[in-house]
Amino acid sequence: MDKQGSEMRCHFFGYDSNFIGYYEKRNYNKFNAFCLLVLQNKNMIQSQPQQSQFQRRMQKIKGFLNSESNFSPVEETIERKTRTPLLTQQQMQSSDLSDHDTHSNNVENNQIGLKNNCFLDEYTLGEKLGEGTNGIVWLCWPKKDDQTKYAVKVIPTDDEEIISMVKQAFINSQLLKSPFIAKCYKLFIEQTKLYLLMEWVPCSNLETLLKQNQKLKEKHVQQIALTLLKAVKCLHKAGVCHRDIKPDNIQVCTDYKIKLIDFGVSRRFVTINQNTLRYNRNKMMTITGNIHYRAPEIYRDYGYDSQVDLWAIGVVIYQCLTGILPYTSEYTGDLIEILSQREPSLDPFHKQVFLDLPTSCRDFIKRLMMWNPLKRLNASEALRHIWVPSYTFPNKIKIVKDDIDVSKSSQNSDLYNKTLINSAMILNQELANTLLKSRRFDAIQEEDTPKEMNKSLEVSINACSYNQDSLKQRLEQFKLLSSTQIHQRMGNKKETIKYINTITIFESENSISDFNSGMETSINVRNLQVQTSGKNVKDLFGLNLCESQVSLTQIDDIMPENNIQQLQSKQIDADLLQQLTQFEQ
Numbered sequence: 001m002d003k004q005g006s007e008m009r010c011h012f013f014g015y016d017s018n019f020i021g022y023y024e025k026r027n028y029n030k031f032n033a034f035c036l037l038v039l040q041n042k043n044m045i046q047s048q049p050q051q052s053q054f055q056r057r058m059q060k061i062k063g064f065l066n067s068e069s070n071f072s073p074v075e076e077t078i079e080r081k082t083r084t085p086l087l088t089q090q091q092m093q094s095s096d097l098s099d100h101d102t103h104s105n106n107v108e109n110n111q112i113g114l115k116n117n118c119f120l121d122e123y124t125l126g127e128k129l130g131e132g133t134n135g136i137v138w139l140c141w142p143k144k145d146d147q148t149k150y151a152v153k154v155i156p157t158d159d160e161e162i163i164s165m166v167k168q169a170f171i172n173s174q175l176l177k178s179p180f181i182a183k184c185y186k187l188f189i190e191q192t193k194l195y196l197l198m199e200w201v202p203c204s205n206l207e208t209l210l211k212q213n214q215k216l217k218e219k220h221v222q223q224i225a226l227t228l229l230k231a232v233k234c235l236h237k238a239g240v241c242h243r244d245i246k247p248d249n250i251q252v253c254t255d256y257k258i259k260l261i262d263f264g265v266s267r268r269f270v271t272i273n274q275n276t277l278r279y280n281r282n283k284m285m286t287i288t289g290n291i292h293y294r295a296p297e298i299y300r301d302y303g304y305d306s307q308v309d310l311w312a313i314g315v316v317i318y319q320c321l322t323g324i325l326p327y328t329s330e331y332t333g334d335l336i337e338i339l340s341q342r343e344p345s346l347d348p349f350h351k352q353v354f355l356d357l358p359t360s361c362r363d364f365i366k367r368l369m370m371w372n373p374l375k376r377l378n379a380s381e382a383l384r385h386i387w388v389p390s391y392t393f394p395n396k397i398k399i400v401k402d403d404i405d406v407s408k409s410s411q412n413s414d415l416y417n418k419t420l421i422n423s424a425m426i427l428n429q430e431l432a433n434t435l436l437k438s439r440r441f442d443a444i445q446e447e448d449t450p451k452e453m454n455k456s457l458e459v460s461i462n463a464c465s466y467n468q469d470s471l472k473q474r475l476e477q478f479k480l481l482s483s484t485q486i487h488q489r490m491g492n493k494k495e496t497i498k499y500i501n502t503i504t505i506f507e508s509e510n511s512i513s514d515f516n517s518g519m520e521t522s523i524n525v526r527n528l529q530v531q532t533s534g535k536n537v538k539d540l541f542g543l544n545l546c547e548s549q550v551s552l553t554q555i556d557d558i559m560p561e562n563n564i565q566q567l568q569s570k571q572i573d574a575d576l577l578q579q580l581t582q583f584e585q
């Protein structure tokens with residue numbers, strides 16, 4: 001294609017029913033310039049299979065046009081007020097990450113929008129909605145239809161680097177379809193200003209809410225967490241990392257459902273190798289985002305991935321529930337030093353405001369704020385955590401209904417039961433998930449393992465009487481043991497894996513036999529049975545098998561003694577019973 005014979009890369013830009021457009025990349029000193037060429041009549045590709053194969057490849061490439069190198073400024077010959085093509089949502093919808101063939105209808109719809117009009121020719125500006133570091137956000141509406149309201153972010157700039165970043169952010173936003181992410185409709189790039197036309201989210205910002213109330217009610221935070229996680233799940237599925245999750249970027253509606261805004265520093269971490277057309281997951285290196293919400297791995301040399309968004313969610317939830325940030329310091333340098341350390345800083349989890357939170361909630365936050373991103377929950381896993389309201393109990397975990405003696409349950413504390421069940425569920429789920437996940441890492445070990453070991457874990461609940469210390473100890477053992485096993489497996493070590501088959505919590509009016517010791521225990525002793533498939537596990541508190549202590553969720557205060565006594569007289573609650581009966585397979 002290059003008449004001078006110099007090497008040029010050719011980039012697909014778009015096509016309509018007749019033509020296919022390309023960018024050619026040329027080097028002008030340090031800038032890469034692109035020429036838009038309408039090169040080829042599509043009909044020149046004769047055979048039908050060839051044409052559809054070509055179109056498939058083009059669709060894929062088009063989806064990855066937005067890598068920084070590909071989206072360099074376009075030198076336009078057409079004289080117009082806007083300097084670059086106005087990118088419409090319709091056009092960008094074609095940036096499909098899927099491997100499947102796209103319907104030709106979609107293809108026909110994707111047209112390049114070269115518009116001559118200015119934003120202010122088409123829209124009227126209304127009141128100011130907010131202000132960020134990059135620009136001011138205004139309410140606006142089309143001149144032709146003043147009933148439809150939008151938000152527009154006006155960014156005063158002619159800096160090519162910023163323009164490129166905003167384009168990147170805009171394109172990233174086009175990949176996302178979630179009710180919990182504010183939509184971006186159009187981007188106008190003018191001589192000295194950018195106009196980003198967005199969905200107007202007529203509600204408060206989380207930052208403002210926190211300033212007004214300091215902290216929020218748990219049930220409201222649960223709703224925020226649920227919708228935020230759903231937004232982030234969608235984001236990550238599309239291969240986009242937000243990288244700036246913080247209260248300012250979370251709009252909270254009256255029902256506490258959120259809309260995520262501001263994709264200013266978002267990044268595509270999934271790209272395609274244009275030669276092989278295979279997906280690559282890329283590590284990110286740039287230190288970005290608000291310092292208080294930055295994950296520790298952002299400061300490491302080896303790069304980070306989308307798990308940084310989960311850390312940020314952990315910090316946001318911590319802040320919403322306690323009214324304080326987990327890591328603070330008078331000097332930014334000190335904060336960076338804390339986060340740069342290899343060893344985790346557990347200070348936030350020892351603060352009284354944190355310890356006052358319910359166990360399942362603390363467990364959730366700790367799992368989101370794991371120092372090691374590999375041990376941190378991802379968005380899908382976090383959505384399955386018991387603390388998140390839409391959590392549906394996985395049918396793999398079985399609780400035997402007959403084991404629940406309702407007549408005796410009135411003596412129990414429903415809260416206490418919930419705590420136990422929750423903890424057991426979380427542990428079992430964690431183990432089950434890890435077993436599933438780890439199968440691909442250690443397939444050979446799986447073969448050596450008896451088949452039934454891969455089956456789901458079983459939880460049976462009997463009515464219980466207990467001794468808190470004994471229970472706590474047992475639960476700790478189970479927790480540590482399961483964590484140990486998990487990390488043993490994740491590390492793909494060769495040690496024999498000992499599985500935990502059953503965890504049983506039971507209560508009896510009569511004396512009961514302790515499974516592990518075989519000792520008889522008295523009436524008011526509550527027991528937790530932990531049955532392992534192997535012999536007694538020698539290194540029960542095998543911290544040395546784990547990469548770091550922080551991987552072990554601390555069960556430090558299941559329930560204070562006086563609370564238990566207080567709650568023992570309460571009836572088991574109807575919801576709990578219903579939940580339990582749902583477990584039946």
Ligand SMILES: Nc1ncnc2c1ncn2[C@@H]1O[C@H](COP(=O)(O)OP(=O)(O)OP(=O)(O)O)[C@@H](O)[C@H]1O
Pocket residue numbers: 129130131132133134135137151153182198199200201202203205248249261262264
């Ligand atoms: N779609 C929207 N609907 C309603 N209000 C919005 C919308 N987008 C932004 N805002 C308001 O404008 C404020 C600033 O927006 P935004 O965070 O996008 O700006 P920014 O320059 O990227 O800020 P920063 O980079 O400092 O986070 C927000 O905190 C929010 O209150």
